[in-house]
Amino acid sequence: MEKDIYALEETINRLNFRFEVLQKITQLIYLASNLEQILDEVMRLTIELANAQAGVIILIDQTTGELSSHVTIGGRSREESKEETKWKLNKGVMGAILKVGEPAIISDASEYPIFRDEISKAIGCTVVNALCVPLKRKGEPLGVLEVFNKRLSEEEPKQGDRGVAPFTSEDQKLIVSLSNEIVMVIENAMLFNERERKVIELDNLLKATEAIASAMQLDPLLDMIMELGMNVMDAEGCSVLLVDEKKKKL
Numbered sequence: 001m002e003k004d005i006y007a008l009e010e011t012i013n014r015l016n017f018r019f020e021v022l023q024k025i026t027q028l029i030y031l032a033s034n035l036e037q038i039l040d041e042v043m044r045l046t047i048e049l050a051n052a053q054a055g056v057i058i059l060i061d062q063t064t065g066e067l068s069s070h071v072t073i074g075g076r077s078r079e080e081s082k083e084e085t086k087w088k089l090n091k092g093v094m095g096a097i098l099k100v101g102e103p104a105i106i107s108d109a110s111e112y113p114i115f116r117d118e119i120s121k122a123i124g125c126t127v128v129n130a131l132c133v134p135l136k137r138k139g140e141p142l143g144v145l146e147v148f149n150k151r152l153s154e155e156e157p158k159q160g161d162r163g164v165a166p167f168t169s170e171d172q173k174l175i176v177s178l179s180n181e182i183v184m185v186i187e188n189a190m191l192f193n194e195r196e197r198k199v200i201e202l203d204n205l206l207k208a209t210e211a212i213a214s215a216m217q218l219d220p221l222l223d224m225i226m227e228l229g230m231n232v233m234d235a236e237g238c239s240v241l242l243v244d245e246k247k248k249k250l
Helices: 002-028 035-050 092-100 113-123 169-214 218-233
Strands: 052-060 067-073 085-087 104-106 130-137 140-150
Touching: 002 035, 035 052, 035 140, 035 169, 052 113, 052 130, 092 104, 092 113, 092 130, 092 140, 104 169, 113 140, 130 169, 140 169, 169 218
Parallel strands: none
Antiparallel strands: 052 067, 052 140, 067 085, 104 130, 130 140
């Protein structure tokens, strides 16, 4: 009888915890914030919910078509783990998950070089097992959410320790059930970033217009135009070529 009561209490506590995490993720939908901050919080909550050691959200870069890891949380510090890593869209298990559009449990990550080498390096700890869930936007692939090394207990597995618990179909269903909310959160954060970018663009264009209207000398004007051009395009360099009226050349 006591065991039954204890088991019931454990189930209730687990369901309450899941509801709280879902509520927190849903609240992020209405939070105007930049993409990095939102992804960081989503990943933190997902790792907590999955009782995992580390995780990563990998999004498709719509410009290059590459997979870009925006958030990693593991044995390394936030500043170290924040470094962006890119992979080819069709590479390895992540590309396969995106192509098929179905979640997967990786029981032995050592069989996959991308987990064994690149992702282990990115998160700062050895990936032993993984739960991978595709993120879709209107049926189209947006990216992949992955959590690694399910804990046996409250204590995290140490570097190189293979004593981790297996991810289960219940874990998979749980994370899949959150994926729609996570996609909505990411979409809103992307829109927020895009609005911020457009505000910066308009501000730079206004400055350029004012500079042109008030400029007395050509060289300072060109310097300012090049600087504004780099800011608008997020470029490392810029050049302005003028036509020599006499030689009819640039």
